[in-house]
Amino acid sequence: MYVEGITLDCLTQIKFNRSIYGIYHLLTGKKSIQSVHDARIFQLEKYYGVHLSLTRNQFLQIVNVMLENGLLNKDDGNEFYHVTKAGKEKLSLFQGTTIFSYLNGLSFSGIERQFRDRLYLLVQTYSNILVNNYSFIPIVDSQEVTKWVKDFYRRHQQSNFPDQLYHELYQLLSLLPKGEADFFVDRLSGYQYYGLSMEQLAIKYNLSRDDTIIYLTGITHVLINLVSQKKEAYPILSQLIIGFDQQKFITNTANQTFHLLKKQYSLEQIVQIRNLKLNTIYDHIVEIALYDSSFQIESYVNKKEQEEIIAAIQLNNTFKLKTIKESCSSTISYFQIRLVLTRLKELLPEGEIHV
Amino acid sequence: MSNTILLEKELETYFGYSTFRVGQKEIISDVLNGKNVLGILPTGTGKSICYQLPARLLEGVTIVVSPLISLMMDQVKELKATNFKEVVALNSFLDYDKRKQLYKNLYRYKLIYVSPEMLQQKELQFYLKKMTVSLFVIDEAHCISQWGHEFRPDYQKLKTVINQIGDPPVLALSATATREVQDDIINSLERPICKHIYPMDRSNITLSIQEVIINEEKLEIITNVLSEHKVPSLIYFSSKNAAENVSHLLSKRLPEHRVAFYHGGMEQMDRVAIQQQFMNDQIDIVCCTSAFGMGINKNNIRFVFHYHFPGQIESYIQEIGRAGRDGNQSISVLLYCRQDSFLPQQMIESELPSDGDLFRARQLFIKYQDEDKILPVEFQEIQAMFEISEVQWRFISSQLEKHGIKHKNGIKYDESKVDETFEQIKNIRDERLYVKQTKLKDMMNWIHLKTCLREGLYTRFQNGYTKVEEYCCSNCGIHLQDFNPKQTIPLKQLPTWEMKLKRLLVVGESK
Numbered sequence: 085m086y087v088e089g090i091t092l093d094c095l096t097q098i099k100f101n102r103s104i105y106g107i108y109h110l111l112t113g114k115k116s117i118q119s120v121h122d123a124r125i126f127q128l129e130k131y132y133g134v135h136l137s138l139t140r141n142q143f144l145q146i147v148n149v150m151l152e153n154g155l156l157n158k159d160d161g162n163e164f165y166h167v168t169k170a171g172k173e174k175l176s177l178f179q180g181t182t183i184f185s186y187l188n189g190l191s192f193s194g195i196e197r198q199f200r201d202r203l204y205l206l207v208q209t210y211s212n213i214l215v216n217n218y219s220f221i222p223i224v225d226s227q228e229v230t231k232w233v234k235d236f237y238r239r240h241q242q243s244n245f246p247d248q249l250y251h252e253l254y255q256l257l258s259l260l261p262k263g264e265a266d267f268f269v270d271r272l273s274g275y276q277y278y279g280l281s282m283e284q285l286a287i288k289y290n291l292s293r294d295d296t297i298i299y300l301t302g303i304t305h306v307l308i309n310l311v312s313q314k315k316e317a318y319p320i321l322s323q324l325i326i327g328f329d330q331q332k333f334i335t336n337t338a339n340q341t342f343h344l345l346k347k348q349y350s351l352e353q354i355v356q357i358r359n360l361k362l363n364t365i366y367d368h369i370v371e372i373a374l375y376d377s378s379f380q381i382e383s384y385v386n387k388k389e390q391e392e393i394i395a396a397i398q399l400n401n402t403f404k405l406k407t408i409k410e411s412c413s414s415t416i417s418y419f420q421i422r423l424v425l426t427r428l429k430e431l432l433p434e435g436e437i438h439v
Numbered sequence: 440m441s442n443t444i445l446l447e448k449e450l451e452t453y454f455g456y457s458t459f460r461v462g463q464k465e466i467i468s469d470v471l472n473g474k475n476v477l478g479i480l481p482t483g484t485g486k487s488i489c490y491q492l493p494a495r496l497l498e499g500v501t502i503v504v505s506p507l508i509s510l511m512m513d514q515v516k517e518l519k520a521t522n523f524k525e526v527v528a529l530n531s532f533l534d535y536d537k538r539k540q541l542y543k544n545l546y547r548y549k550l551i552y553v554s555p556e557m558l559q560q561k562e563l564q565f566y567l568k569k570m571t572v573s574l575f576v577i578d579e580a581h582c583i584s585q586w587g588h589e590f591r592p593d594y595q596k597l598k599t600v601i602n603q604i605g606d607p608p609v610l611a612l613s614a615t616a617t618r619e620v621q622d623d624i625i626n627s628l629e630r631p632i633c634k635h636i637y638p639m640d641r642s643n644i645t646l647s648i649q650e651v652i653i654n655e656e657k658l659e660i661i662t663n664v665l666s667e668h669k670v671p672s673l674i675y676f677s678s679k680n681a682a683e684n685v686s687h688l689l690s691k692r693l694p695e696h697r698v699a700f701y702h703g704g705m706e707q708m709d710r711v712a713i714q715q716q717f718m719n720d721q722i723d724i725v726c727c728t729s730a731f732g733m734g735i736n737k738n739n740i741r742f743v744f745h746y747h748f749p750g751q752i753e754s755y756i757q758e759i760g761r762a763g764r765d766g767n768q769s770i771s772v773l774l775y776c777r778q779d780s781f782l783p784q785q786m787i788e789s790e791l792p793s794d795g796d797l798f799r800a801r802q803l804f805i806k807y808q809d810e811d812k813i814l815p816v817e818f819q820e821i822q823a824m825f826e827i828s829e830v831q832w833r834f835i836s837s838q839l840e841k842h843g844i845k846h847k848n849g850i851k852y853d854e855s856k857v858d859e860t861f862e863q864i865k866n867i868r869d870e871r872l873y874v875k876q877t878k879l880k881d882m883m884n885w886i887h888l889k890t891c892l893r894e895g896l897y898t899r900f901q902n903g904y905t906k907v908e909e910y911c912c913s914n915c916g917i918h919l920q921d922f923n924p925k926q927t928i929p930l931k932q933l934p935t936w937e938m939k940l941k942r943l944l945v946v947g948e949s950k
Contacts, residue, residue: 222516
């Protein structure tokens with residue numbers, strides 16, 4: 085249900101502008117500028133990286149089953165898919181779910197796993213300490229998370245701490261529908277008790293494997309959102325997301341370029357300093373423009389050029405780079421087109437473009 | 440004698456046991472006296488204590504060579520859980536920086552687990568040479584012998600490594616080594632060795648074989664037996680898919696039982712969850728592949744079923760050895776269907792390179808030599824080039840090294856010798872194939888045995904065996920209706936998440 089709904093939503097938005105693999109890359113959170121860019125221009129930010137472990141074959145399998153079930157149609161000659169009437173109905177069903185409203189991939193896909201892992205190990209640790217048991221097999225097997233929990237424990241040894249953690253979790257989970265809180269708590273481990281595996285959750289809650297993953301992802305996103313909006317109410321849980329706020333760029337390397345730009349180095353100088361190709365630096369600049377709405381693009385593409393690109397987009401009714409390029413004068417580069425695409429929302433009146 | 444009393448005290452202090460199990464004290468005493476020891480102890484009787492206790496008592500560091508990364512990780516996890524923190528596992532999964540950092544701090548550890556491949560690294564040897572190694576342990580020592588069921592070529596190079604790092608006393612351990620294999624181990628190490636061989640037969644495990652016509656019958660037998668008993672049970676499969684499928688079917692047919700599956704393809708967290716749920720009696724039945732159980736120390740497993748039988752008797756003994764570690768009556772049921780013999784046969788073929796694989800490897804090597812290129816180090820890249828499995832590559836690679844064709848960073852050979860070398864590799868491959876097929880045949884012959892199964896199983900490993908009056912084997916005749924093991928009492932299921940959360944985090948709410 086969820087994974088189908090997401091695919092239908094993506095197809096509805098993207099139409100024929102990208103192949104089906106564009107959706108796959110979006111769902112698996114491919115760390116390429118193209119995927120982030122797609123998420124932005126097609127307004128599918130919420131689905132970025134919501135199913136990280138999905139394989140290409142599994143995804144094709146899902147699409148094939150949707151074809152068989154009449155949710156999709158496919159043109160004979162090409163690889164493009166249409167959403168059928170039944171598909172539209174399924175989509176609107178999905179859009180009525182809480183999970184749809186919870187998903188916030190582009191903001192949270194990078195921190196979701198760590199939020200959960202830290203929480204799982206924290207609950208397990210305090211549950212054991214509560215009964216003075218200091219040796220147990222940790223449910224999360226990651227040095228990073230273990231170190232974080234150890235440091236945390238050193239700073240919080242008060243005897244009433246498990247109680248506080250309980251109250252915060254209680255308060256937080258009470259904001260969710262009962263079924264979702266049940267699901268989330270079933271995954272928690274503690275003293276001489278281990279939470280359910282994803283497979284066990286899938287059976288218990290009658291979900292497919294993929295939907296189980298997206299269900300958990302959605303719940304995690306809403307929890308992170310609730311906690312970060314009201315940090316003062318969650319003195320413990322808000323610490324689980326510390327260190328993530330500043331994470332503005334997806335890639336470290338783009339961030340380095342950004343620092344050099346701020347020091348007024350020219351693109352050519354940055355190429356020299358970083359020993360990278362100019363095209364790579366262009367990628368970084370597009371990435372920076374995507375994440376930082378205050379970043380000025382005028383020095384790379386002037387107002388007149390911007391207007392020409394916008395006109396080409398409207399004329400052809402497309403976001404396909406190649407089509408836009410062919411429709412512009414030859415001096416306009418792909419780099420400039422990509423930059424303009426990052427600013428579509430500002431450059432175009434709301435709702436003006438339907439591609 | 441005061442010495443032995445002291446040992447028991449140490450055991451109590453570090454592991455919480457008041458007495459040693461059979462053989463442990465004898466082996467540990469010899470180890471502490473600096474002797475070289477070969478110890479053959481049955482599975483499930485605490486082989487690892489034989490070096491874990493000395494590791495804590497001896498002055499310097501103890502090195503343990505272990506063939507399986509997952510096994511090492513489990514052991515480290517368990518030791519850390521008992522508050523032994525100066526323990527570490529070195530394996531190829533560690534990235535370069537982390538490894539470098541670990542090497543520099545090796546002196547901080549008392550017990551170091553390492554894979555045989557890693558031990559070949561000059562860099563690691565360099566650091567080990569600077570330390571005082573007081574004990575060198577070879578776990579699963581049967582891997583030294585090509586007649587053993589899990590031959591690992593790098594095990595044969597251990598002697599050289601031992602010499603390099605100051606010739607510490609050696610402790611070689613195995614649970615399944617025939618006399619042939621024991622001799623191989625001793626010869627390969629080239630040093631005087633005290634042998635401590637203990638009988639490996641487990642008289643509390645009943646051996647039962649049931650032949651069926653179709654797989655559906657297997658399911659019926661398992662359902663019938665387990666519907667009478669709610670006890671910790673394992674069911675072994677040769678494939679992940681079969682384990683998953685039967686797990687789903689069984690949970691429908693046995694609604695009162697809690698059934699789960701386990702295999703190597705699952706995510707780390709789910710693997711820990713299923714293992715530990717089983718340990719805590721949260722689940723009753725695990726449908727699993729051979730990946731399960733290695734690190735599992737559950738002492739009240741009552742049934743071990745084999746839905747598919749393994750390709751060799753040694754694996755079978757290891758797997759049924761997970762039953763009845765508390766000494767109470769337990770039952771092994773091997774379900775045999777004529778078609779099943781194809782599965783181990785396929786497995787054998789997938790483990791060794793085919794003629795075609797060898798031909799492709801040869802062509803590529805010649806090409807690389809001509810273009811003066813360096814062979815990739817990452818296995819993924821090699822797999823893409825040769826289209827072979829990791830086991831197959833390990834075989835080819837070690838053979839090429841042996842013939843001096845492959846060096847640390849590349850390939851070098853005398854062109855005239857290439858054909859000869861590949862011919863030799865083919866011969867060795869055929870020899871291995873023969874060994875494995877013989878083992879499969881042994882397994883099949885045992886399954887079809889008409890006389891006592893216990894006698895047939897154990898006498899190839901040792902002189903004689905303990906005779907069992909009741910509950911011996913299906914050929915001697917058993918009456919399962921009298922089998923009356925202690926039933927699992929399930930943990931109370933709490934109806935709401937609020938109560939579950941309370942059980943986890945509020946005093947007085949946990950059990």
